[in-house]
Amino acid sequence: MPASPRLLAAAVAVAACLGAQAVPAAATTPGSGPVVSRGVTIPAFYTPPATLPAQNGALVRSEPLPLALTLPGIDGPLPGRATRLMYRSTDSAGTPVAVTGAYLEPTAAWEGDGPRPLVAVAPGTLGQGDQCAASLGLQHPLLFNGQTLSVGYETLAVYRLLARGIAVVITDYGGLGTTDRLHTYVNRVDEAHAVLDAVRAARSLSGASVTRTSRVGLFGYSQGGGATAAAAELQPSYAPDVVLAGTYSGAPPADLAAVTEAIDGSDLAGALGWSVNGFLQSDPALRPIAEKYLNAAGKAALKDLSTMCVGDALLAYNSARSTTWTTDGRSLGDVVRAEPALRAFLEEQRIGTMRPSGPVRVATGVSDDLVPHAQSRRLAVSWCAKGADVTYKPVVLPDAGRALLNHVAPLLADQGSAISWLSDRLEGEPAGSNCATLPAQP
Structure with a gap:
């Protein structure tokens, strides 16, 4: 349908918060040439090799990633330096897959206890094509070429974490970025594995300041909230070496x-x-x-x-x-x-059937009718019933009159509190739980 100027303006504005980028339709094989979709050429880096390493989380390749939004600083570029990653993961069928992402080393010092911590950021909904990948969004935060609209909206949360001296690794998920397969959108196992293996890849990257003793946190909203929630559930069985200090799951699509x-x-x-x-x-x-x-x-x-x-x-x-x-x-x-x-x-695909590892914070907008508030709240209730350490946060905002705005507004309103909560976990502070008061909350 033709887009009105008002809708176009709204899409651009909302995309800055919810994610918008372009994509390639066809898969490719090594040596078959570049993938071009909607006028965007996918860098050759994103084409997986014919064979992958044996271990999950093992690096396949890496290269410097130029950040579009950066400033010179006394101790180095602000907010830091980025490295594009490709690493091995495993999908829900048990098949080895290549996943891309990015590691960001902050220029700011970590002032907390212990070595610099690491947060794995799971992006919210970006789309289903390879140039939708969050790692490309860091390099090209805004792209509108007449064929596609691309906005790297995860940059805000990433930069807020970097400003605290927290290292960040962001995953592109399976099939989003890599040109050999389609993105398995909202597949909880694929996404959880991609998040956990991103941590392993970051810890093995030469020159990274994070170590195996660094505290690890997970951060995600919407699709990302589902991914981090699933990762917290699957961590004990899939990645026992990735001990979680805390997990933020915002507006998780727990019941598809x-x-x-x-x-x-x-x-x-x-x-x-x-x-x-x-x-x-x-x-x-x-x-x-x-x-x-x-x-x-x-x-x-x-x-x-x-x-x-x-x-x-x-x-x-x-x-x-x-x-x-x-x-x-x-x-x-x-x-x-x-x-x-x-x-x-x-x-x-339902999330909430297993007890999550470590403390978790579930936040959901009470007016959210896109990723319905009720099913996100049920996830918190289910985890509480399993004895998990849950902090539940209902985000109460006026009804914006549009489903998309009711979904995006809590992301922005609660993001600072979510990052502060996660930072406290990375400092080693206990989280506590408000499961006892959950029945009285909206």
Whole structure:
């Protein structure tokens, strides 16, 4: 649909907080030439090699990453120096995968106890194409070439952590950046593994000031909140060497069935396509179900969205309804309810079935109806019931009248408090828990 000037302006403004970048549609193999999508060429660095190292978290390659937003300082560039990374991880099928990201060494000194700590930042929703990758957003924080809209919105949280002398590693997730596969959007296992292996990769990077004794924290909102929540649950079994001092999980999509219902017809309806694409990448056995229900318009939308980022989807698929994508006019939520295999797949993606490792802080906007407040709150309740050390924070703001704004506003309003809470954990201060007061909170 054509975009009005008002919608375009709103998309640019919101993209600065929610993420917008461009993407390549086609996979490539080593030596097959550059991938170009929507006028953006993906650097050759992002093409994985034919073979990967044997260990999860092992570095495949690294190179200096120029930061677009930097200033000269007495002790070095501010806020620090960045290194682009590629490292090995493992997806939910047990297959080794290459994942990219970035490590940022702060110029500011760490004034706390012990060696410099490390925070793994899990990005919020960026899209499904390779130039949506957060590491590219650090280099190109704003890109609008007439074909795609790209905004590296995670920079704000990253720079706030660096200013405290905290080292940061940010993951691009599986298939986001790397040109060999599609991003498995909101797959909890893939994302958790990518986050935990990013910590391992950062600790093995030559010249990094973090060590194996550095305290480690996780930070993420929205898609990133789901990724850090899943990582906290899977850490004991997948990465026992990555001991977590604290995890911030903002607006986590813990129940994808509920989130699917909420985003259908919303400002961010395009995320439905990213979800379906990611599910089919994770479990090809679901493809016959997709063939059964998707009509020509639905298949075209999925293909189109696979090369879009948030800014593009806000303009092209704002308020789209999945009933126009199916052969019989049913919504994707109806299709999920009708298909046991889909229900089982989504149930496997549920976060909250295991006790998380270390203290966790769950924050959710009480007016958030994009990643619904109720299902995020249920995650905190579930963790409390399992005896976890949970700090639950309901972010109470006026209803903004738009689903996307109700989702983004708590990110900005609570970010300072979230970083302060995580910094205290990295200082070694105990977190405490407010599970006892949770029933009385909204």
